[in-house]
Amino acid sequence: MALNRALVLMMIVGVAVTAQATDSSEETEFEPVEAPAVKTLIEGCTVSCDKDYRPHPSDCRKFLQCTSSGALEMPCAQGTVWDQSQLRCEHEASIPCKVGLYKYPSGDKCPGKCQFECPRESGRFPHPRDCRRFFRCRNGVASYRTCKNGKYFDEVTATCVDAAYATCSASFDADC
Incomplete structure (x- = not known):
């Protein structure tokens, strides 16, 4: 009796596996469709999230991570800046800082928060x-x-010096 039950169970499992294999061969494959770029305003700048990562509009020590709902501001570790070509934060002495890559909704170039006006020509x-x-x-x-x-x-000297010798009045929350 136990042998008959085992044979019946094996037959049921075999039929289920065969049916599943038959069903999966009839599945339709769809080509992925690219979603349109999501636009986000960061510090007044229009940022189009058409890539996974983008540079921050005004701070090289941050980058933007693109999500389905728009751009998220992300910080780099201390002493590093965002390198768009490598898509990671690198040591700040090895990467030039580039900001002002975006536009205002009006179409004018967006400088970000720290737009500096020269007090003298040079x-x-x-x-x-x-x-x-x-x-x-x-x-x-x-x-x-x-x-x-x-x-x-x-x-005082308008040069780069060791931290111990620098006179600096910068403040993290200062206006630009």
């Missing part, structure tokens, strides 16, 4: 929020710079 000027960074002005046009090798920008 010179080096401290960044208001970060002692390791400064602005270099040439012909009245500012470019965002970072001191190399872990040095700090000294407001």
Whole structure:
């Protein structure tokens, strides 16, 4: 009797497996469809999330991670900045900082929060929020710079020096 039950059970399992194999061969495969880019406003800048990661509009120490609901601001570890070509944070002395890659909804170029206006045609000027960074002005046009090798920008000499010798009045929450 037990042998008959075992044979019946094996037959039922065999039929179920055969039916499942038959059903799976009739499944239709669909080609993936790319979703349209999600646009998000970050610091007033229009950011199109058409890639997994994007540079932050005004802070090289952050990046944007794109999700189905838009861009999320993500921080890099201390002493690192976002490298879009490698899609990771790298040591800040090895990567130039690039901001202002986006546009306002009006279509004008978006500078991000820290747009610096040169007080003179030429010179080096401290960044208001970060002692390791400064602005270099040439012909009245500012470019965002970072001191190399872990040095700090000294407001007195307008050069990059060891942290112990730097005079700096930057504040994390300062206006730009």
